Amino acid sequence: MKATEIIHRVRCPDCGNERLEVHVSTAGRDEFRIACANCGLSMSVSGNILDSDPAGDSQLPVWEAHYRSEDQEPLLRALEAGFSDRRILEAHYPLVRLLGKIPCPLRSSIELGCGSGAFSLVLKKLGLVEEVTLLDYSIASLTTAQELFKHFDMECDLVHSTIGEAPFRAKAFELALSAGVIEHYRSRAARYSCMSKHLELASYAFLQAPVSSPFYWLSRTVYTAMNRGWPFGFERPVGIFEMHRLARRTGARVIGHDHQYFTSFPLFTRLHWLPMPGWYTIPFANEVAILARSQR
Numbered sequence: 194m195k196a197t198e199i200i201h202r203v204r205c206p207d208c209g210n211e212r213l214e215v216h217v218s219t220a221g222r223d224e225f226r227i228a229c230a231n232c233g234l235s236m237s238v239s240g241n242i243l244d245s246d247p248a249g250d251s252q253l254p255v256w257e258a259h260y261r262s263e264d265q266e267p268l269l270r271a272l273e274a275g276f277s278d279r280r281i282l283e284a285h286y287p288l289v290r291l292l293g294k295i296p297c298p299l300r301s302s303i304e305l306g307c308g309s310g311a312f313s314l315v316l317k318k319l320g321l322v323e324e325v326t327l328l329d330y331s332i333a334s335l336t337t338a339q340e341l342f343k344h345f346d347m348e349c350d351l352v353h354s355t356i357g358e359a360p361f362r363a364k365a366f367e368l369a370l371s372a373g374v375i376e377h378y379r380s381r382a383a384r385y386s387c388m389s390k391h392l393e394l395a396s397y398a399f400l401q402a403p404v405s406s407p408f409y410w411l412s413r414t415v416y417t418a419m420n421r422g423w424p425f426g427f428e429r430p431v432g433i434f435e436m437h438r439l440a441r442r443t444g445a446r447v448i449g450h451d452h453q454y455f456t457s458f459p460l461f462t463r464l465h466w467l468p469m470p471g472w473y474t475i476p477f478a479n480e481v482a483i484l485a486r487s488q489r
């Protein structure tokens with residue numbers, strides 16, 4: 194992360210000051226601090242990681258445990274298959290199909306609650322976005338994402354922060370995306386501020402989340418039985434109508450919505466060749482996605 198570039202994007206998460214100062218450390222040019230003379234807040238940058246020292250919440254230990262223990266091999270194999278045949282990615286990632294509706298490549302994106310970073314990796318690898326930034330408050334998730342990018346020889350910037358306090362200026366990015374994040378907020382107000390944050394940070398927002406379909410509840414039951422408990426903490430599915438409503442409340446224009454054709458890796462790597470999956474996969478839709486453009 195270069196100080197000369199990041200300084201034009203950052204903003205103090207505590208007081209909103211946009212005139213932050215860079216203090217270069219003696220350890221080397223890759224290590225510096227970004228400080229706010231107004232309120233005294235200081236954030237460290239080391240290599241490609243900006244750390245705003247975020248506070249946790251009751252859900253954080255769930256994600257830490259998940260990304261510390263999850264075997265990434267199936268994801269790696271599925272992505273490798275996808276990068277050698279784009280139709281595989283299109284069957285699984287509505288993101289790839291929806292971005293076809295806007296002029297690409299976009300210059301920059303930020304993934305809010307990046308987890309493994311797979312969605313941003315797909316963006317970068319397909320050349321849909323030039324510079325990708327990944328944000329998460331879980332260190333285990335950022336480490337997983339860093340390794341995934343390394344495996345595919347791709348570059349990214351990482352930010353250790355909560356979504357609500359992302360230390361960036363309004364419209365610092367062209368696209369803000371998340372997948373599997375908004376359904377973990379309990380109240381409508383919290384879901385609204387999550388959607389708003391996307392549309393504050395970027396002109397375009399992409400969000401993907403599960404719907405309350407029979408397929409979702411069946412997979413959740415099977416997953417719970419296999420793991421002897423539901424490992425993802427609080428999760429309430431978000432319908433496509435709720436996504437539309439939230440986007441419109443922020444004053445955004447909805448550009449398109451879509452759903453995941455095949456949920457599991459074995460299905461999406463084997464069945465992607467089926468013609469016109471769009472219509473017969475809707476009844477089984479597990480996750481829906483929306484692409485919106487900020488009007489402000």
Ligand SMILES: C[S@@+](CC[C@H](N)C(=O)[O-])C[C@H]1O[C@@H](n2cnc3c(N)ncnc32)[C@H](O)[C@@H]1O
Binds near residue numbers: 330
């Ligand atoms: C279900 S996972 C995301 C899955 C991800 N799309 C992937 O492909 O691996 C949700 C992620 O959001 C992060 N997250 C949840 N709430 C957050 C918050 N308030 N601030 C920052 N990160 C958050 C979690 O740490 C976790 O990594």
Ligand SMILES: [Zn+2]
Binds near residue numbers: 208229230
């Ligand atoms: Zn400040």
